[in-house]
Amino acid sequence: MIYKYSQIESAHKNLKARFESLEDKKQIFKDKQLKELFGEIRNINPDERSGFGAEINKLKNEIQKWVEDSQVYSDNRGPIDVTAPFDTNVTTKPKLFRANSGGIHPLTAEINYILDIFYRMGFNALESRQIDDDFHMFESLNFPEGHPARDDYDTFMTTEGFIAPAHTSTMQNRALVKYKDNLEKGEPIAVVVPDRVFRNEDLDATHEHTFYQVEGIYVNKGVNVGNLIAVLREFMSEYFGQELKAKIQPFYFPFTEPSFEFAIERPDVLRKDDSEDQKWLELLGCGMIHPNVLKMAGIDPVKYTGFAWGNGIERMVMMKYGVEDVRHFESANLKFLRQFS
Numbered sequence: 001m002i003y004k005y006s007q008i009e010s011a012h013k014n015l016k017a018r019f020e021s022l023e024d025k026k027q028i029f030k031d032k033q034l035k036e037l038f039g040e041i042r043n044i045n046p047d048e049r050s051g052f053g054a055e056i057n058k059l060k061n062e063i064q065k066w067v068e069d070s071q072v073y074s075d076n077r078g079p080i081d082v083t084a085p086f087d088t089n090v091t092t093k094p095k096l097f098r099a100n101s102g103g104i105h106p107l108t109a110e111i112n113y114i115l116d117i118f119y120r121m122g123f124n125a126l127e128s129r130q131i132d133d134d135f136h137m138f139e140s141l142n143f144p145e146g147h148p149a150r151d152d153y154d155t156f157m158t159t160e161g162f163i164a165p166a167h168t169s170t171m172q173n174r175a176l177v178k179y180k181d182n183l184e185k186g187e188p189i190a191v192v193v194p195d196r197v198f199r200n201e202d203l204d205a206t207h208e209h210t211f212y213q214v215e216g217i218y219v220n221k222g223v224n225v226g227n228l229i230a231v232l233r234e235f236m237s238e239y240f241g242q243e244l245k246a247k248i249q250p251f252y253f254p255f256t257e258p259s260f261e262f263a264i265e266r267p268d269v270l271r272k273d274d275s276e277d278q279k280w281l282e283l284l285g286c287g288m289i290h291p292n293v294l295k296m297a298g299i300d301p302v303k304y305t306g307f308a309w310g311n312g313i314e315r316m317v318m319m320k321y322g323v324e325d326v327r328h329f330e331s332a333n334l335k336f337l338r339q340f341s
């Protein structure tokens with residue numbers, strides 16, 4: 001409805017907005033702006049008073065109708081549909097929760113921040129999946145059947161052989177296949193995959209069965225270990241907001257050759273003293289992508305080389321903010337979560 005008098009029209013707009021956000025709709029009758037409108041009658045030119053008064057009544061009736069509509073349920077209620085996203089028996093339009101009732105989860109916010117850094121470095125992002133197969137979890141990553149390193153990943157598996165991915169490396173083959181045409185065009189494959197992974201873990205302050213990793217994949221002509229270190233070091237310095245030294249030491253993964261553990265200099269906020277064992281923080285696994293992994297994606301390992309890495313996201317976020325227990329993230333504890341908003 002449109003009102004002739006501007007005071008009434010603007011009150012109408014404001015009242016409607018407040019009405020939408022009220023939990024107890026009847027409270028709208030007590031709204032200050034509505035009451036003040038009646039007081040306004042005195043200030044109106046006497047000839048116009050009755051017209052003005054009539055409009056206020058119209059508005060009151062409209063508000064009455066809003067309240068009634070919000071309370072009405074259909075007389076002939078159908079059965080309850082528990083699979084519908086709202087109560088299908090309510091005749092008024094379904095309403096979404098007010099946006100200010102919620103917030104972005106700290107892990108989502110950090111993942112977005114991590115992605116921002118990689119976008120700026122020229123990487124694309126892909127999503128992983130929450131159910132996968134043996135080929136992507138193991139075969140395509142150079143773990144042949146019966147390979148002992150398969151046991152290092154405490155993998156959840158259904159009796160039919162479906163797998164809840166235990167790392168984001170399950171996306172390596174897909175990313176390589178999807179972007180391999182880049183190489184012909186002289187462009188690199190540069191992809192990050194932030195997503196959930198699942199492991200059959202005993203839970204404690206530093207172990208969760210469900211957590212996040214970010215995988216990185218970079219392939220081009222002439223890529224070497226120096227490039228790997230430079231990219232990771234640049235990322236970590238940006239993430240922790242401080243120029244950091246990095247070092248690598250040999251490790252073993254079936255899908256990289258050589259394989260490394262990557263460590264950064266412990267950021268100042270996390271350093272207790274100057275002792276040597278306080279100096280480095282091992283953060284992630286990485287290496288030069290194994291020729292067999294490239295071959296399985298149809299990429300010639302003689303022509304192209306690349307590096308990959310995978311790191312746990314919670315661990316980085318815990319370090320950055322001084323979170324002492326990983327289980328807080330999934331606890332739905334508002335006191336914890338609101339500290340990040």
Ligand code: DAH
Pocket residue numbers: 166167168169215216253255256284285286287288307308309310311
């Ligand atoms: N997928 C490994 C894990 O979860 C981490 C990893 C190591 C990923 C080396 C890589 C890599 O891409 O090259 O333990």
